Amino acid sequence: MLQLEGKHILVTGASSGMGRVFCQMIAKEGARVSLLARNEDRLKETLALMGGEGHKYYICDLTDEEQLKATVSTLEALDGVVFCAGINDFVPLKFVKQEKLERIFQTNYFSQVILTQMLVKKKLIKRNASLVYISSLSSKLGVAGTLLYASSKAALNSAVRVIATEMAPLGIRANAICPGIVQTEMLGSTNIDEESFTKQAVDYPLGLGTPEDVGNAVLYHLSDGSRWLTGNCMVIDGGYSLK
Amino acid sequence: MEMKDFIEHFVEQFDETPSVEVSPQTHHHEMDEWSSMIALSVMAMIDEEYDVQIKADEMRNSKTVQDLYDIVQSYLNK
Ligand SMILES: NC(=O)c1ccc[n+]([C@@H]2O[C@H](COP(=O)([O-])OP(=O)(O)OC[C@H]3O[C@@H](n4cnc5c(N)ncnc54)[C@H](OP(=O)(O)O)[C@@H]3O)[C@@H](O)[C@H]2O)c1
Numbered sequence: 001m002l003q004l005e006g007k008h009i010l011v012t013g014a015s016s017g018m019g020r021v022f023c024q025m026i027a028k029e030g031a032r033v034s035l036l037a038r039n040e041d042r043l044k045e046t047l048a049l050m051g052g053e054g055h056k057y058y059i060c061d062l063t064d065e066e067q068l069k070a071t072v073s074t075l076e077a078l079d080g081v082v083f084c085a086g087i088n089d090f091v092p093l094k095f096v097k098q099e100k101l102e103r104i105f106q107t108n109y110f111s112q113v114i115l116t117q118m119l120v121k122k123k124l125i126k127r128n129a130s131l132v133y134i135s136s137l138s139s140k141l142g143v144a145g146t147l148l149y150a151s152s153k154a155a156l157n158s159a160v161r162v163i164a165t166e167m168a169p170l171g172i173r174a175n176a177i178c179p180g181i182v183q184t185e186m187l188g189s190t191n192i193d194e195e196s197f198t199k200q201a202v203d204y205p206l207g208l209g210t211p212e213d214v215g216n217a218v219l220y221h222l223s224d225g226s227r228w229l230t231g232n233c234m235v236i237d238g239g240y241s242l243k
Numbered sequence: 244m245e246m247k248d249f250i251e252h253f254v255e256q257f258d259e260t261p262s263v264e265v266s267p268q269t270h271h272h273e274m275d276e277w278s279s280m281i282a283l284s285v286m287a288m289i290d291e292e293y294d295v296q297i298k299a300d301e302m303r304n305s306k307t308v309q310d311l312y313d314i315v316q317s318y319l320n321k
Contacts, residue, residue: 090283091283091287092280092283092284092287094284094287095284095287095288095290095291144279144280144283145279145280145283
């Protein structure tokens with residue numbers, strides 16, 4: 001039997017990178033997927049890559065509360081959510097500004113919490129469902145230039161633990177996954193160039209990760225096989241943390 | 244945008260390099276103090292001072308301070 005047969009899963013950040021690959025993998029395991037992101041063309045591209053039936057996409061800017069409300073009001077009940085939308089901005093401390101802090105926290109932290117809140121309030125999260133938050137290894141380290149990003153993801157990790165406790169009575173689980181460097185579009189869009197990422201590969205005993213590597217962890221978190229796992233933060237980094 | 248000011252802002256990103264040592268012909272990648280952190284700072288400075296977001300590969304491919312200046316100028320002309 002397929003791992004996610006009959007389940008309905010929402011994936012945010014479905015238009016690119018890891019989110020796109022997760023959608024394909026989740027559909028392959030028999031689930032119906034609701035895809036969310038801002039860019040319609042790219043959402044359609046993801047949809048075209050997916051097998052299975054009943055998938056729908058939602059165009060929504062997570063940082064816009066009205067759009068979020070409108071989207072949530074049309075969603076059907078969920079067996080799982082993968083919170084994968086996220087942004088990055090590498091800025092040294094001396095260039096950190098309130099405005100930059102707000103921008104990154106809007107997407108990586110506030111909107112994740114607000115979306116969860118809305119789904120819970122509207123009772124759209126079914127009993128025994130699984131909430132999976134894509135955090136980052138950066139949240140556990142102190143790499144130069146990552147202040148904005150790392151702290152937004154660390155805030156997310158904390159939220160996940162509280163959500164896990166509050167949702168446990170319904171058998172709903174909340175966990176974070178903290179990947180090391182994964183080769184996706186995000187790397188191209190940051191102000192750190194690809195060459196320096198490739199250089200970092202030497203620090204990864206098992207090399208840099210692929211979206212599929214993280215996707216397999218996501219499938220486990222969404223499946224009933226992880227029914228006793230909650231409030232956890234899984235580091236998946238090809239051994240980077242061993243050093 | 245003036246080259247003189249650009250160099251001044253550029254030099255501010257360093258802790259030890261005095262401004263007399265930097266000219267438009269300076270090869271920044273070869274400077275003693277140059278590091279990925281300084282590269283990030285220079286990019287952030289360009290964003291803050293000129294409202295231009297240069298790309299990482301433009302940063303990497305620029306050899307001299309003049310090259311960097313020209314990149315910023317080309318964005319400003321757009
Ligand atoms: N790549 C890595 O090395 C790495 C490592 C650790 C963790 N992560 C995390 O993994 C997640 C996915 O990263 P990725 O590398 O796959 O990035 P990516 O390719 O840049 O994709 C980011 C996704 O987030 C969506 N998004 C961003 N802002 C949004 C908003 N305001 N509203 C709705 N959707 C929004 C984007 O869609 P639209 O532009 O269409 O809205 C896109 O689908 C992120 O949370 C990232 O922090 C990445």
